Structures are given as C-alpha cells and as structure tokens.
Amino acid sequence: MTDVLIAGSGPTGLTLACDLALRGVAVRILDRRTAPHRESRGKGLLPSSLEVFESLGVAEAVTAAGSQDLVLRKYFDGEHITDTPMGDGVLIGQWQIEQALRDRLAGLGVRVEYDCALAAVTQDAAGVRAELADGSVVPARYLAGCDGGGSTTRGLLEIPFEGSTREEPAMIVGDVRAPGLSRDFWHQWFTSEGGGILLCPMPGTDSFQLQAAPEPDGMGGCLPASLEGFQRIFDRCAGVPGIRLTDATWLSSWRINVRVAARMREGRAFLAGDAAHVHPIAGGLGMNTGIQDAAALARTLAAALADPARPDLLDAYEAERLPAAEEVVADTERRWERVVDAVRTPGRGTEVGRD
Known part of the structure; x- marks a missing residue:
C-alpha cells in the first residue's frame, strides 16, 4: 500500500512529494492533466520558499533558471517615471519550478502519473481508497489534495470552500x-x-x-x-x-477569489495549496503559501507514519496551517487594495503589494 497519495502536480503537490520521498515515505503523485504545462502562472519565489527548496536540493536549479536582479520600470500616461529593483526572491516561471521539482522527484524514483483523475474517495481507520476515472482503485494510508482552486479532492470530501468570488474578471x-x-x-x-x-x-x-x-x-x-x-x-x-x-x-x-476551506483535514485526507485557500495575487503569496503548506504537511505525515499509535499527531497540520491561510487571505486583500490605489499615482506600481 502507498503511504501517501497526492492529487495534483503543481508546486504544492510536487514539493510535498519530494519532501516525503526524501524521508523514505512511499508516495504516488497523480494529475488529471495529460502532460505538463509550460505557462508562467505564479512567477515568484520568496526567500521562505527557497529555504524549503534548499532542504529538497532544488534551490540551486531554480535560482540558476530564474532572475534576482530584474528592475520594475514604471510609466504613467506613456512617460517613463521611475525604476525600482524587484526586491528579494527569484523571478521564474511556474512551469520551470515544476520542472525542477519533477526532475528532483524522478531522481528519487517517483514520477508524476498523468491522465489520472479522482472520481471517488472512501476511507476507514486503516487508510484511504481513491477511485480513478478509469475505474482503477489506489489504496493509500493518507491522501493529500493539492489539486488547485477547483479541487476535485475538496469536493469529494464535501469540505465547504467559504468566502466569495467576484463575477467579473479583475x-x-x-x-x-x-x-x-x-x-x-x-x-x-x-x-x-x-x-x-x-x-x-x-x-x-x-x-x-x-x-x-x-x-x-x-x-x-x-x-x-x-x-x-x-x-x-x-x-x-x-x-x-x-x-x-x-x-x-x-x-x-x-x-478575485477570497476563500478558505472550512477545514484542511477530513480523517486521513488533507488539503494543501489552492485547494485549501485562494486569495488576491498581490505580494505573490499564493504559490509560496502552498509550498509552506506542503512542508508542514510532510512533517505531519512523516511523524504519523513513524508513530502510528499516535493519531493525534495528525492534528498538527491544520492547527498550524489553517490560521496561516486565514491570515494570508486577509493580508492579500489589504495588499490588493494598496496596489489598486497606488497605480493611480505616477511612479508607483505593483511593488507596494510586497510592503
């Protein structure tokens, strides 16, 4: 039986898979897509994420592929007003981050299984049974839903996604x-x-x-x-x-989606990343918060697998990450409002979202 089954191979799922595999945990990672994407999407790694990647052995690869010295050039009504250094962190496309993590994971003997969509989830005291769209069943001791804002895992677990979504695109x-x-x-x-x-x-x-x-x-x-x-x-x-x-x-x-899952755990199943929380993009905290979720969930699952007589160890993940998610959602709303206000002033731009 697989120790941990991960649904979703974005930065959150891949970080979790690498972390667990490095700890000797038997892991499988599935994705409903048929192949990797090559879209820039989330494009900035904060120092906290680089610290996680350092422990996984991928920080050097993403730093080499990215940029740390880009300058923000601001214009107003067509006139060049000012230049501002980007600040801490690394600018890099999300697809490149995922590639570096996939390469690391492959070196640990694990590969993403594509065209594998979850269709049903059942669980008991011994583990989880994940039924896939093709009718096959994957048994595991634990399930991690890292499958994005439209999380199938969250829906199958019937966990409410509380908050609001604005109808018109921002x-x-x-x-x-x-x-x-x-x-x-x-x-x-x-x-x-x-x-x-x-x-x-x-x-x-x-x-x-x-x-x-x-x-x-x-x-x-x-x-x-x-x-x-x-x-x-x-x-x-x-x-x-x-x-x-x-x-x-x-x-x-x-x-603009401002939502947090009512809970990040349902028995032996967990949510992480956008599956558990979505919020405004100001500050570039979305992908980075998911990476922190993955690091915390890896610690929790590794501890529970090492000491199965202590089911209370599983409580640590939600206790740590649900309040963090709620704070990030509130924080990014404030950051977004600052950005919207700032860009009306010549020489100011998205950098105020990092303040």
Whole structure:
C-alpha cells in the first residue's frame, strides 16, 4: 500500500512529494492533466520558499533558471517615471519550478502519473481508497489534495470552500512574445484614465508574462483574453510604436477569489495549496503559501507514519496551517487594495503589494 497519495502536480503537490520521498515515505503523485504545462502562472519565489527548496536540493536549479536582479520600470500616461529593483526572491516561471521539482522527484524514483483523475474517495481507520476515472482503485494510508482552486479532492470530501468570488474578471493574463521590447525591465504602464498593462520578461525564454485590466465589452461585462485584445490594450496604455505582440501560448482571465476551506483535514485526507485557500495575487503569496503548506504537511505525515499509535499527531497540520491561510487571505486583500490605489499615482506600481 502507498503511504501517501497526492492529487495534483503543481508546486504544492510536487514539493510535498519530494519532501516525503526524501524521508523514505512511499508516495504516488497523480494529475488529471495529460502532460505538463509550460505557462508562467505564479512567477515568484520568496526567500521562505527557497529555504524549503534548499532542504529538497532544488534551490540551486531554480535560482540558476530564474532572475534576482530584474528592475520594475514604471510609466504613467506613456512617460517613463521611475525604476525600482524587484526586491528579494527569484523571478521564474511556474512551469520551470515544476520542472525542477519533477526532475528532483524522478531522481528519487517517483514520477508524476498523468491522465489520472479522482472520481471517488472512501476511507476507514486503516487508510484511504481513491477511485480513478478509469475505474482503477489506489489504496493509500493518507491522501493529500493539492489539486488547485477547483479541487476535485475538496469536493469529494464535501469540505465547504467559504468566502466569495467576484463575477467579473479583475485581470487578463497570458504569455506572449514582444520582439523589440527590452527584456531588462518588468514594464508597468498605467494611465490617468485607470487602465494599465504589465509585461514581465520570463527568464530562460523569449516570452513576457502579460497582465492587464480587462477590456469592457460595451454591455456591462468584459471581453475575454485574446491576443488581439492584448494588442489593443498595449497600444492604448503603452503607446510604444513598432511593438507587435505575438505567439500567445497562454490566455486566461483572473477573478478575485477570497476563500478558505472550512477545514484542511477530513480523517486521513488533507488539503494543501489552492485547494485549501485562494486569495488576491498581490505580494505573490499564493504559490509560496502552498509550498509552506506542503512542508508542514510532510512533517505531519512523516511523524504519523513513524508513530502510528499516535493519531493525534495528525492534528498538527491544520492547527498550524489553517490560521496561516486565514491570515494570508486577509493580508492579500489589504495588499490588493494598496496596489489598486497606488497605480493611480505616477511612479508607483505593483511593488507596494510586497510592503
């Protein structure tokens, strides 16, 4: 029987798998996707996450692949106002973080099993039975749901996801190329009319992560993310002649979700990362909070597996991480409000979300 079955191979699930495997725990990690993605998504590692990665033996790989000296260049109504160092941490695409963790995990003899979607979960005093969409059953002593904000695991465990979600998107995002635009800066254009567009060069690639306020559709809603829309917003907010955005490999809309799971444990099953909490992106705390969840859950499960006569050891994870999640959600709401207010002032930008 597998000691720990992990659903989801994002940074949270992969961190948990590496940590447990290094402790000699028998682990399997499943993902409903058919293959790894190559999207920038969460793009910043804080020092606390690098400390975790140092213990896993992946800090050197992600630091080498990322950037630590990027400068935020702020513009207002098309005029260059000021430059600000990015600050502590490492800028790196989420797909590159996941690749480094997968490589480390493979070196420990564990590989992600793709096209494996959870369909049902049952459990008793001895363990968990996870039924997959193909009808197969995976028995394990414990289950960790690290499968994102739309967590199937959380739904199967019937754990409420308490909070709110705004209907309209607050931002459209994507990965694009912008030939001719300097890659020495994270460009942040804002306007007195309230619009804005950000283009951040992703290390190790020729692409930028784009973030922008969505376009109104004229009927009270917003247009979906598209390359054509990105170009219109760029021309309006940046006004840099000769720059044509191309090769959109990721297009998405981001809504403000402020939710925390009512509990992070149901018997022998646990939630971590976005499966347990989602919040505004200000400060770049989402992925990093999930990495901290994974480190705490690894400690808890390793202790419980080493001393099965002490089921009370399982209480430690939720006791530590649920209050932390609630504080992060409240904190990022405050940070988001500061960012929204700050970008109306020339020379200020997303860096205030890290204050």
